[in-house]
Amino acid sequence: MTSPALSLTSIEKIYNRGLPSEIAVLRGADLAVAPGEVVALVAPSGAGKSTLLHIAGLLDTPDSGQVQLGGEEMSGLGDRRRTRARRSDVGFIYQFHHLLPEFTAIENVILPQLANGVSADAAARRAQGLLDSVGIGPRSGHRPSAMSGGEQQRVAFCRALANAPRLLLADEPTGNLDPGTSDTVFAALMHLVRDTGLAAVIATHNLELAARMDRMVRLEDGRLV
Numbered sequence: 001m002t003s004p005a006l007s008l009t010s011i012e013k014i015y016n017r018g019l020p021s022e023i024a025v026l027r028g029a030d031l032a033v034a035p036g037e038v039v040a041l042v043a044p045s046g047a048g049k050s051t052l053l054h055i056a057g058l059l060d061t062p063d064s065g066q067v068q069l070g071g072e073e074m075s076g077l078g079d080r081r082r083t084r085a086r087r088s089d090v091g092f093i094y095q096f097h098h099l100l101p102e103f104t105a106i107e108n109v110i111l112p113q114l115a116n117g118v119s120a121d122a123a124a125r126r127a128q129g130l131l132d133s134v135g136i137g138p139r140s141g142h143r144p145s146a147m148s149g150g151e152q153q154r155v156a157f158c159r160a161l162a163n164a165p166r167l168l169l170a171d172e173p174t175g176n177l178d179p180g181t182s183d184t185v186f187a188a189l190m191h192l193v194r195d196t197g198l199a200a201v202i203a204t205h206n207l208e209l210a211a212r213m214d215r216m217v218r219l220e221d222g223r224l225v
């Protein structure tokens with residue numbers, strides 16, 4: 001049997017422990033995502049969606065519970081190995097694209113590859129291929145400020161996939177776009193994800209988009225149902 005791309009077991013996260021403001025955000029959250037599976041994560045605002053995504057993507061650590069990527073335990077790793085695993089195994093997409101404004105679209109997709117030790121030529125070829133696949137190849141030399149919101153977000157998708165991660169985590173990837181653009185951009189994202197066969201967890205408030213994924217999980221009272 002192949003290992004899940006992501007496995008979260010009994011994840012607990014408490015903020016401000018011991019203080020009057022203590023808040024138990026995650027209380028035994030479990031989730032397994034198979035390679036190639038696209039899971040919609042639906043949660044009311046403040047339920048702990050970002051906390052969960054940050055823990056799954058090794059940006060934050062749980063107070064207890066296990067995080068596995070591709071069957072490998074991540075919980076006990078030191079900072080350097082966590083950073084390496086995050087860089088090569090996980091791609092992030094945020095609601096606001098967070099592209100580097102002083103670099104062009106293609107440079108934004110090249111840079112994470114250089115940081116991962118890929119040669120400049122190979123990185124440029126891969127970046128151009130990714131941009132072509134979401135229909136913005138001809139705009140690869142533009143800076144983000146010269147692109148529409150939907151185009152910028154498609155560049156952010158390509159950047160997230162630049163290092164061929166095994167897991168994609170997205171936090172409201174189309175949340176700041178108008179409904180029409182959101183639909184086109186979501187279709188581009190699904191195309192990329194299906195094309196590369198990677199596992200994805202995509203947080204969204206949009207139930208119509210959630211219904212187009214393989215499975216929907218809801219974050220409720222610190223657990224996933």
Ligand SMILES: Nc1ncnc2c1ncn2[C@@H]1O[C@H](COP(=O)(O)OP(=O)(O)OP(=O)(O)O)[C@@H](O)[C@H]1O
Nearest residue numbers: 015016023025043044045046047048049050051052
């Ligand atoms: N570093 C922190 N210290 C204390 N409390 C925090 C911290 N980060 C988040 N929280 C609290 O934990 C809860 C969950 O936060 P989180 O950002 O995970 O929610 P969310 O579901 O992503 O919300 P939204 O959809 O509004 O972005 C919130 O009540 C938030 O105020």
